[in-house]
Amino acid sequence: MFESLSDKLEHALKKLSGQAKINEINIGMAMRDIKRALLDADVNYKVTKNFVEQVRKQALGEEVIKSVSPAQMIVKIVHDELVKAMGGEQKDINLKTSRMPAVIMVAGLQGSGKTTFTAKLANLLKKKGRAPLLIAADVYRPAAIEQLKTLGAQIGVPVFSIEEKDALKAAKQGIEFAKQNSKNVAIVDTAGRLQIDEEMMAEAERLKRELSPEEILFVVDSMIGQEAVNTAKVFNDRLDFDGVVLTKMDGDTRGGAALSIKTVVDKPIKFLSQGEKVDDLDIFYPERMAQRILGMGDIVSFVEKAQETLDLEKTQKLQKRLIENEFNLEDFYEQLQELKKMGSLQNLIDMIPGLSKVVPKQEIDESNLKVIEAIINSMTKDERQKPGIINGSRRSRIAKGSGTRVQDVNMLLKQFMEMKKMMKSVTKMAKSGRKITAQNIPFNRLMQP
Template sequence: MFDNLSDRLEATFTKLSGQATINEVNIGIAMRDIKRALISADVNYKVVKKFVEEVRAKSLGEGVVKSVSPAQMIVKIVNDELVELMGGEHKPLDLNGSRIPAVVMVAGLQGSGKTTFCAKLARRLKKNGRHPLLVAADVYRPAAVEQLKTLGGQVDVPVYAIDEQDALKVALEGVEEARKTARDVVIVDTAGRLQVDEAMMVEAETLKEKLGPDEILFVVDAMIGQEAVNTAKIFNERLDFDGVVLTKLDGDARGGAALSIKQVVDKPIKFMSVGEKPDDLDLFYPDRMAQRILGMGDIVSFVEKAQETLDLEKTQEMQSRLLKNEFDLNDFYDQLQQLKKMGSIQGLVEMVPGLNKMIPKQDLEGLDFGPIEAIICSMTKDEKHRPEIINGSRRQRIARGSGTSVQDVNMLLKQFKEMKKMMGSVTRMTKSGRKIMPQNLNLDKLLKK
């Protein structure tokens, strides 16, 4: 996400780092580079022009702090302007009206990830104590209803559907079903459009009029760049939606839609989808996203995600075992399972300040925990607890049982031994108040097999 833009902005700031003062010349060069970086990221040209003008004016204004370096000052100004560009502050979903159930209407083009988002939203609301009902009002695409039923089963949320091609009837009956079954939120999945189709737009307008939804969310695929912004503009003119959901951000290295859409339609981005799993849905915070674009990470989101997904009791138990030097392959396996719950490894790395610079992106692509899990699962209870007893014949048996090679087993055991040693050092030095820089672990070769 935003990889190319981040790299180009970093190169611009690096050029400024050797400058003693801010002046018209070096700011002019920096603004030219930033402008090119934003355009290459597929940001709307008018948005780019306004953004660069604002940064230039503030960089040369009277409020510039003379005691800091040009690079530091520009980073601060660019960060502030990026935050403003993406909406300033997080705008939450507003479901606190007096009506029960609250109604969320979801609209968007076909293929944007709309139906998947509905299930992810239901999952998030359920985790927050709500009782959602999914309503299959996409009555034209043959597989849409079945897809929603499947996704609803995965997140353990009921789906209301009837065998009729009348979206309004389905939606209204769905709301009534929610009242009968004590569901406090209805999420209506409307028909996706292959393009901005007049008949479909009229149907969406009718749904809005009759349902009176508390929130209308427009789902857009970030991968389609400027077309996402153009589509959002047309939908907003007809529906006056309340917020935007950006999907497939994990696959978009440019990010132009995220930087353009708020300025073009003047509606906040409320959610971003960064993967295919039910939990791969994050709230959109402009300030945190600006920090990630500038390579500063997003440690707040990282901690929040950890708190949501990690088993605190297991984590504390693991820390205790580390202190006693009892950390074994069972603990390692448990940690892998918890890590997988937190989402994509690349997304997690981007959140930790500086870590994305320590671990090249190519080392994260195609990572697969499968071989490691298979090797550990092929061990006996005693072998997991005491890896040092695993001799040559045991390694051959484990390799056969896991569908891997003896070399793979050797690599895992070697890396686990090094990791355990490093973790013990970190734990001891943390207790003594000293700090150390952990060594790079090289599990990527095994992960990528």
């Protein structure tokens, strides 16, 4: 996420390292590079201009603390301005209501990931103890209703729909159904179009007027950059929505929407949707995102995600086996399954400070995980527990059974042994009290295909 922008900002800020003091000349050079980086990331021109002016003004007016270098001070100023540009504080969705259920209306263009997000939100609310109902009010596209029903079945959340092509009727009857079945949140998936048209906007306005939702969320594809901001402005002028959801953040997004949308429409980003899995939804925290953009990682989100998804008992068992040097391919396979629960591998790497620099993006290919799983699944229990017994004939059988090549099996076994050595050395470092850093752990050797 934001790899190109992060690299360019880091390059711009590096020019200030070693400078004894900040002056018009060196700050001017840095600001020129930062401005170019933001514009290349498709950040709105007015937002970029204001951002650079604010950083320059503060940098020249700041009295540098003795213990802090001028470069560190600029990083702090840039960080704070990034946080401000993205809304300052995290904003929750509003579910406070004297009536039941609380109504959330989800709007956006077709293809933005709106229906998928609707199910992800229901899944998140269910985990938080709510009883959600999904309402299929995108009545013109049968595929949308079927998609919502499929997703609802995956997360164990009921979906209300009708046969008639009447969005308002579907929404009203769905809310009544929620009341009668003790559902305290009704999430209405409204119709989208491939482009903005009067009919869609008029229907969305009518739904807002008749349903009086507690929350209206606008879903937009972050990959369309500046156009995402323009679309948000049109929707906000008509609907006055409450918050933005940025989707497809795991794609090749340049960051323009995330950095521009709050300033242009004055509405907070509330969620980031990444990937197709129902768990791939993150609450948006401006400060955490600023840290990630500046390459500082996001350990808080990483720990939260781990606490939500990882099995504590399995993790403790793994720690014990690592310490005793008994880690085998069964343990490795089990940890792959735990890791997958946490979402995109690239996203997890971005959360750990410095790790994205150690593990280049081109070395991360999540399809390799499927190959690894297929190979391990083709092994016998003895082979998984004692990889050392896997000789040439066994390797041929495993390759045939997994639909892979013998070379792939050889590569996996080689990488596993390297990883085991690495883990053994890390365990020794931990026992001896030696500092463990990204530099003395060869992560990149584990990710190569």
